[in-house]
Amino acid sequence: MALLEAINPLLSAGWQKGGHEWRLENDTGWRLKDYEARGGYQSLKKILAGKMSPDDVINEVKKSVLRGRGGAGFPTGLKWSFMPKAAPEKYIVCNTDEGEPGTFKDRDIQRFDPHAIIEGMIIAAYAVGAGRGYNYIHGEIYELYQRFEQALDEARAAGYLGQNILGAGFDFELFAHHGWGAYICGEESALLESIEGKKGQPRFKPPFPANVGLYGKPTTINNTESFASIPFIFRIGGESFLDLGKPNNGGTKLYSVSGHVNRPGNFEVPMGTPFARLLEMAGGMRGGRKLKAVIPGGSSAPVLPADVMMDCTMDYDSIAKAGSMLGSGAVIVMDETTCMVKALERLSYFYYEESCGQCTPCREGTGWMYKVIHRIEHGEGRPEDLALLDRLTINIMGRTICALGDAASMPVQSFVKHFRNEFEYHIENKKCLVPPDVQRAGSSFFTRNMGQA
Amino acid sequence: MLSEATLGKIDREVAKYPAAQKQSAVMAALAFAQDELGWLSKDAIAAVAGYLDMPAIAAYEVASFYNMYDLAPVGKYKLTVCTNLPCALSGGVHAAEYLKNKLGIDFNETTADGRFTLKEGECMGACGDAPVMLVNNKRMHCFMTPDEIDKLLGECK
Numbered sequence: 001m002a003l004l005e006a007i008n009p010l011l012s013a014g015w016q017k018g019g020h021e022w023r024l025e026n027d028t029g030w031r032l033k034d035y036e037a038r039g040g041y042q043s044l045k046k047i048l049a050g051k052m053s054p055d056d057v058i059n060e061v062k063k064s065v066l067r068g069r070g071g072a073g074f075p076t077g078l079k080w081s082f083m084p085k086a087a088p089e090k091y092i093v094c095n096t097d098e099g100e101p102g103t104f105k106d107r108d109i110q111r112f113d114p115h116a117i118i119e120g121m122i123i124a125a126y127a128v129g130a131g132r133g134y135n136y137i138h139g140e141i142y143e144l145y146q147r148f149e150q151a152l153d154e155a156r157a158a159g160y161l162g163q164n165i166l167g168a169g170f171d172f173e174l175f176a177h178h179g180w181g182a183y184i185c186g187e188e189s190a191l192l193e194s195i196e197g198k199k200g201q202p203r204f205k206p207p208f209p210a211n212v213g214l215y216g217k218p219t220t221i222n223n224t225e226s227f228a229s230i231p232f233i234f235r236i237g238g239e240s241f242l243d244l245g246k247p248n249n250g251g252t253k254l255y256s257v258s259g260h261v262n263r264p265g266n267f268e269v270p271m272g273t274p275f276a277r278l279l280e281m282a283g284g285m286r287g288g289r290k291l292k293a294v295i296p297g298g299s300s301a302p303v304l305p306a307d308v309m310m311d312c313t314m315d316y317d318s319i320a321k322a323g324s325m326l327g328s329g330a331v332i333v334m335d336e337t338t339c340m341v342k343a344l345e346r347l348s349y350f351y352y353e354e355s356c357g358q359c360t361p362c363r364e365g366t367g368w369m370y371k372v373i374h375r376i377e378h379g380e381g382r383p384e385d386l387a388l389l390d391r392l393t394i395n396i397m398g399r400t401i402c403a404l405g406d407a408a409s410m411p412v413q414s415f416v417k418h419f420r421n422e423f424e425y426h427i428e429n430k431k432c433l434v435p436p437d438v439q440r441a442g443s444s445f446f447t448r449n450m451g452q453a
Numbered sequence: 454m455l456s457e458a459t460l461g462k463i464d465r466e467v468a469k470y471p472a473a474q475k476q477s478a479v480m481a482a483l484a485f486a487q488d489e490l491g492w493l494s495k496d497a498i499a500a501v502a503g504y505l506d507m508p509a510i511a512a513y514e515v516a517s518f519y520n521m522y523d524l525a526p527v528g529k530y531k532l533t534v535c536t537n538l539p540c541a542l543s544g545g546v547h548a549a550e551y552l553k554n555k556l557g558i559d560f561n562e563t564t565a566d567g568r569f570t571l572k573e574g575e576c577m578g579a580c581g582d583a584p585v586m587l588v589n590n591k592r593m594h595c596f597m598t599p600d601e602i603d604k605l606l607g608e609c610k
Contacts, residue, residue, distance in 0.1 A: 143591070343538055
């Protein structure tokens, strides 16, 4: 299959080539008229005009095997089917609190295709019977929050939102909620707390949001890319969407490639595309240097060494089999100039900084892990430190309300497992295996090669 | 304490939520208050809480939880640089060092003339555009090489 022909015309066409002008004021193509010209809102019209039942809509999404694009990979159609039918007040929430290091796909969807998100949310609302929805937008992308507000105004004026949508007797109101800088709000129940005007601390589950969600009402919460994939599913049909990918891994997916490549950016490819092909699309290794390691699914996913990664295809099952997870599809590429201890030190600091402080194992454990990794990196490591780190991760994992504790532990376990010799070298020799000037030069400013290869 | 203009903006946010859920507007309201006053004093937080009919401590919990609220005065321009791993692989740390040298301050410090405050940021979700900086929480700048940083500093009068 020709990869570039396979991309979703309603999603990333025109901007998925990795490399774009960063100033938002110069963007074109995100307005309602542009989206409609690409076939936008046709899926919604088809569903409403054809009087497709909500159950049929959910079944079509099930057939597509669209799996949650935020990281967990849970089948979207199945999630929708959990919503109680009879409840009078239900909500749809979009999770655009994209703050997992390495992930920047939802920002580009917000930027270039805000109407794909809106159309996807309207279809979801129709399917689960929700009358109101919120898109929770990451605090750091204020300009795109403003753009989304403008897109909502356009959709309201065109009759896609509000009362009696397209004359089909279906009502749905949609609003944007702007975050203000908290990684934990990407966790769905923390996000709901945040919309309620509280600290973003995750809730115990069960009950799950489908039963007790926003304001205690049944709520479906999906990732931005999941919603943005919905209009395309109804354009080509659920089975055709599934066929674009591979069995159990439906459709195309956006991968955010960052780190030591020549052309960092977002690339939409079918599920099951070989990693080697994705690396090639991202322009290959910077300076022709050697690939050392890849984090294939955002900073929480276990790191994989180069040789393991080169044998993987980019889908949930292949990456899981290799011992990591596809997560949000954030591919962080590291070359031979990277010190793995230093890389892990920075990630550990992040989790320490972002732990919400609710559960003791995570609150204390993330700080403890950072302290130990920091002292190894700074030449003060002790021979017993690697065993200590291992024990710490075991005592955090599975003992917290949400997955942040696990997310902080998996990088530690995998870095130490796959690059143990580097950690041991640091502890024994009080210095790094990779000379500091080589590290500095390898991760210096980089003027990237724009446009398509 | 808050101007009519700010209260009007808060009202527009309140209207997004069900009538019994005014508290949902607290994040936006605190951000508007910070825009107007420069930072959030306890009095400012209490004023926001009073306007939304919620306890002051509940608003304070929110203000102290989210990273971009300033609970102490900051410079006229708050520059936040991401140094997280993906950015660090493409010059994020170099950009932060360049700024520290240029401004003569460390993270969490403000220049003597009160013009700049420097902050170390966490992931802004723009890793492909590294180095990334945020100005006053709202304007994102990408691909910040030394030349671009100089240009930006020049624009911050």
